[in-house]
Amino acid sequence: MKHLLLVGAGHAHLYVLKKLQRQALSGVRVTLLTPNDHQYYSGMLSGCVEGIYSIDQIRIYVGQMVERAGIQWIKDTAVSIDPDRKTVLTSQGESVLYDAVSFDIGSLTSGVELPGVLNYTETLKPNYRFPVLLEKVRSAENLVIVGGGVAGTELSLSLQTWRNKNGKKPLSLVSTTALMARGAPYVSQRVQNLLNHKGVKLYLYQRADQVMKDRIVLAPSNEEIPFDALLWVTGPRPPELFTKSSLSVDKGYLLVDKTLQAKHYPSVFGVGDCIKIAEEPPLAKAGVYPVRQAPFLWKNLKRFFKGKPKRRYQPHFSFLSILATGNREGLMLYLGCAFHGRLVWLIKTIMDRRFIWLYSHQTPANDLMSNQWLKRIGLTLVAILVVGFAYLFFTTTYHPVMSMMASLIFSSIFDFAFALLAIVLVVILVIVLFLERLSFQSSTRDQSETTTSCKRR
Ligand SMILES: Cc1cc2nc3c(=O)[nH]c(=O)nc-3n(C[C@H](O)[C@H](O)[C@H](O)COP(=O)(O)OP(=O)(O)OC[C@H]3O[C@@H](n4cnc5c(N)ncnc54)[C@H](O)[C@@H]3O)c2cc1C
Numbered sequence: 001m002k003h004l005l006l007v008g009a010g011h012a013h014l015y016v017l018k019k020l021q022r023q024a025l026s027g028v029r030v031t032l033l034t035p036n037d038h039q040y041y042s043g044m045l046s047g048c049v050e051g052i053y054s055i056d057q058i059r060i061y062v063g064q065m066v067e068r069a070g071i072q073w074i075k076d077t078a079v080s081i082d083p084d085r086k087t088v089l090t091s092q093g094e095s096v097l098y099d100a101v102s103f104d105i106g107s108l109t110s111g112v113e114l115p116g117v118l119n120y121t122e123t124l125k126p127n128y129r130f131p132v133l134l135e136k137v138r139s140a141e142n143l144v145i146v147g148g149g150v151a152g153t154e155l156s157l158s159l160q161t162w163r164n165k166n167g168k169k170p171l172s173l174v175s176t177t178a179l180m181a182r183g184a185p186y187v188s189q190r191v192q193n194l195l196n197h198k199g200v201k202l203y204l205y206q207r208a209d210q211v212m213k214d215r216i217v218l219a220p221s222n223e224e225i226p227f228d229a230l231l232w233v234t235g236p237r238p239p240e241l242f243t244k245s246s247l248s249v250d251k252g253y254l255l256v257d258k259t260l261q262a263k264h265y266p267s268v269f270g271v272g273d274c275i276k277i278a279e280e281p282p283l284a285k286a287g288v289y290p291v292r293q294a295p296f297l298w299k300n301l302k303r304f305f306k307g308k309p310k311r312r313y314q315p316h317f318s319f320l321s322i323l324a325t326g327n328r329e330g331l332m333l334y335l336g337c338a339f340h341g342r343l344v345w346l347i348k349t350i351m352d353r354r355f356i357w358l359y360s361h362q363t364p365a366n367d368l369m370s371n372q373w374l375k376r377i378g379l380t381l382v383a384i385l386v387v388g389f390a391y392l393f394f395t396t397t398y399h400p401v402m403s404m405m406a407s408l409i410f411s412s413i414f415d416f417a418f419a420l421l422a423i424v425l426v427v428i429l430v431i432v433l434f435l436e437r438l439s440f441q442s443s444t445r446d447q448s449e450t451t452t453s454c455k456r457r
Pocket residue numbers: 007008009010011012033034035036039042043045046076077078079104105106107124126127128151152154155239241271272273274285286287288289290322
């Protein structure tokens with residue numbers, strides 16, 4: 001029997017596990033190698049720090065997915081790979097042989113080589129440490145966040161909202177550049193205004209020069225900021241695993257072809273933050289990419305074991321991004337446009353909750369963009385067109401019996417259709433209000449419950 005080894009429980013591997021729940025790979029046994037019981041959904045971390053979601057609402061239980069997929073789980077971390085011998089070594093010294101291996105291990109946090117960072121700061125990666133981190137940042141009187149990218153900005157907005165509600169001092173945000181400098185300048189200005197409005201102390205165009213046990217020194221200003229907790233969110237760096245192997249890398253990231261297979265080693269697959277696609281500009285390190293790559297990975301793994309040609313993944317560089325900005329408001333960024341408000345938050349919360357729901361329940365791994373849904377939408381449109389044409393045909397006929405029958409049939413069809421439409425709209429409205437109410441309830445329960453659920457762990 002062949003062996004497929006999945007390393008890491010990132011977004012794309014969750015999809016593969018979901019698929020395996022419904023469709024086993026014949027003649028292939030599958031193993032997941034990952035150290036974490038839970039996979040935290042990064043899109044909901046900010047909502048959790050603000051107290052809108054509890055810890056359980058933002059994570060997927062990996063053990064349950066493994067059990068449902070009927071595969072083996074090695075609860076450990078991969079430390080090296082030998083692609084010639086087709087083995088992966090774990091931190092506990094186990095050597096795992098594979099016929100095909102797939103890496104979805106995310107990225108690490110950059111800048112940790114600065115003395116003091118590893119000892120005195122908190123990083124969000126790996127994100128299964130999130131509950132411990134949450135307690136530390138919540139209990140801190142003086143909180144500093146270093147990193148003004150999307151993650152640092154979003155967390156500052158959410159944490160400051162929580163601090164304002166709980167009578168805590170303003171937090172400090174340090175950034176070497178303007179905020180979210182990779183985006184348009186007006187977006188940067190917009191988030192800066194939002195942070196100012198919430199009371200965050202901004203230290204822009206400053207870098208952390210020295211990190212000590214209880215304070216940070218900035219350069220070039222030489223200012224010192226005392227802290228009880230320092231959150232280090234300075235952007236991604238590659239996992240160390242690939243550089244130590246004979247696999248091709250690009251700045252430490254696993255170099256893969258569009259089939260998501262490593263250069264010269266077709267039995268090694270890679271997805272998400274940990275890869276670089278050859279001959280393409282680097283993709284943003286965002287969860288949306290492993291989500292888009294997941295169906296290609298699944299198909300290509302199946303094709304690999306069947307010896308069939310692989311499908312090619314063509315990356316798209318634009319994607320919808322929604323940041324939580326606190327108080328159930330969101331900032332939507334798409335194709336250079338920005339929208340801000342409660343409606344944006346509502347869209348975000350529905351999408352995020354849907355992701356968690358999809359992977360926590362035994363449902364098909366289809367999403368709205370899958371073929372099955374497109375087929376359903378297509379069939380509905382065809383049905384509407386057929387009825388429309390039939391209506392036009394019969395109502396324009398001069399035959400008295402035909403036109404009488406047509407008015408009878410079609411008036412009732414259209415009455416029915418309008419009634420149905422009204423019911424559907426009411427149902428959608430009720431769902432939306434229910435979700436809002438749910439969010440509201442969890443928010444009023446929030447802080448104490450969230451903290452206790454962290455403590456329980
Ligand atoms: C605060 C914050 C907010 C964010 N918000 C968004 C957002 O709203 N939208 C968005 O698109 N992106 C967002 N991102 C970025 C997003 O989190 C990452 O791009 C995404 O999680 C990468 O997904 P992945 O599947 O590559 O890996 P990950 O989701 O990072 O998963 C990696 C998995 O591999 C495991 N693992 C790691 N190393 C090993 C190893 N050596 N051996 C075995 N297992 C290992 C980990 O434990 C984990 O289970 C955010 C990031 C942060 C920090």
